[in-house]
Amino acid sequence: MAKNLNYLELTMEELDGLDREKTIFLMVLSPIEAHGPHLPLGTDLFLAEKIQNQYLEVINEDFPSFQAVTLPPLPLGADALPRPGSLGIGAPLLSRLLESFGKDLVGMGFKYLILADNHGGPRHLLACERAARRLYKKHGFYLLNPFAREFSLMMSGDQKFLEGSGLETGICGDIGDLHAGTNETSLLLATGEEHVREHFKELPHHNPPHPGKLFVFLSSIFRFFKKENLAQEVKTLGRIAAWAEDKETPSYIGAPASASPEAGEAMLQCRRKVAREIIARAVQGEEIKLRPPLWPLHILARLP
Numbered sequence: 001m002a003k004n005l006n007y008l009e010l011t012m013e014e015l016d017g018l019d020r021e022k023t024i025f026l027m028v029l030s031p032i033e034a035h036g037p038h039l040p041l042g043t044d045l046f047l048a049e050k051i052q053n054q055y056l057e058v059i060n061e062d063f064p065s066f067q068a069v070t071l072p073p074l075p076l077g078a079d080a081l082p083r084p085g086s087l088g089i090g091a092p093l094l095s096r097l098l099e100s101f102g103k104d105l106v107g108m109g110f111k112y113l114i115l116a117d118n119h120g121g122p123r124h125l126l127a128c129e130r131a132a133r134r135l136y137k138k139h140g141f142y143l144l145n146p147f148a149r150e151f152s153l154m155m156s157g158d159q160k161f162l163e164g165s166g167l168e169t170g171i172c173g174d175i176g177d178l179h180a181g182t183n184e185t186s187l188l189l190a191t192g193e194e195h196v197r198e199h200f201k202e203l204p205h206h207n208p209p210h211p212g213k214l215f216v217f218l219s220s221i222f223r224f225f226k227k228e229n230l231a232q233e234v235k236t237l238g239r240i241a242a243w244a245e246d247k248e249t250p251s252y253i254g255a256p257a258s259a260s261p262e263a264g265e266a267m268l269q270c271r272r273k274v275a276r277e278i279i280a281r282a283v284q285g286e287e288i289k290l291r292p293p294l295w296p297l298h299i300l301a302r303l304p
Contacts, residue, residue: 004070005067005068006070007025007071007072018067018069019067020111022065023066024066024279025071025112025113026113026115027073027116028049028073028074028117029074029098029115029116029145030047031075031080031086032044032045032086033080033085034081034086035179035251036250036252036256037203038203039180039185039196039197043118043180044118046188047191048117049116051271052116054275055146055279058276058279059279071101076089077089077117077121078090078093078127079091082244082245083251091123091124091303091304092302094124094128095130098128098143099135101113103139105141106141110141111140111142112282114146117147117148118187120173122240122300123303125147126297128148129145129292131143136288144278144279144288146271149274150270150271152293153270154172154174155173161270165266166263167270171254171258176207178253178254179253180253180254180256181259182256182259183264186262187267187268189261196259203255203257205257206250206252206253207253208239209246210238210239210242215239215241219232219234219238222234230294234297237294
């Protein structure tokens with residue numbers, strides 16, 4: 001049997017013959033979304049496909065006795081940028097959908113499903129993690145979205161994460177480079193330069209606006225109670241909300257003109273390292289709890 005299988009190509013007999021303890025399913029998950037004037041609507045999906053291939057390499061290299069099976073990609077996600085071209089679904093529906101897929105795999109006796117994701121919508125990542133924790137608590141099933149951890153490290157500019165990559169804050173997918181800026185443009189250049197429109201080199205640097213008064217107030221409350229991480233995440237959410245709601249601002253944040261395929265490859269390697277550790281912990285039987293930004297407020301994932 002081939003090392004990497006396509007679920008759609010399997011017969012029922014071949015599916016039944018898979019080792020339940022040593023089969024890992026993978027699935028691309030990201031919405032169709034506006035990514036500035038220089039990147040295609042399928043940016044997150046193209047990147048997630050590239051990332052899924054990296055995960056397959058990790059499984060083949062680190063767990064040669066395991067079988068990898070790819071499921072059809074899902075062009076779905078919550079909190080897609082509200083601009084023309086974006087297509088998304090609500091966070092509650094996303095969570096239920098993932099939990100339903102997990103339950104079906106549980107019913108067939110399987111244990112692992114890894115999501116290849118590139119969408120940092122706040123409630124998107126919360127919904128994925130809610131489904132993951134429910135599936136593990138009820139069934140001992142691993143629904144893993146390494147991007148939940150990777151995105152947290154990107155947003156915080158974690159130095160250990162970026163060590164050896166040559167990347168730094170402002171160009172690593174943090175709040176100053178959140179969407180279709182240096183990081184995502186670099187990632188897509190590393191994935192397939194044909195996807196990136198040539199005029200990306202002419203686009204000016206665009207910063208997100210300051211958060212509204214409500215978010216500043218909420219942030220100060222969390223800071224008062226010594227919830228520093230949450231306070232900063234709420235303030236960041238306020239900047240994202242202010243940008244997303246202002247339809248007159250560009251549909252990108254950061255400096256696309258500074259992008260390069262080398263920077264994209266460096267980020268891919270950083271993310272690969274994080275995913276490798278998470279997959280290894282799951283295979284060893286450890287409970288995995290990934291903390292996406294705003295996790296203490298995961299009730300937000302119940303909102304439509």
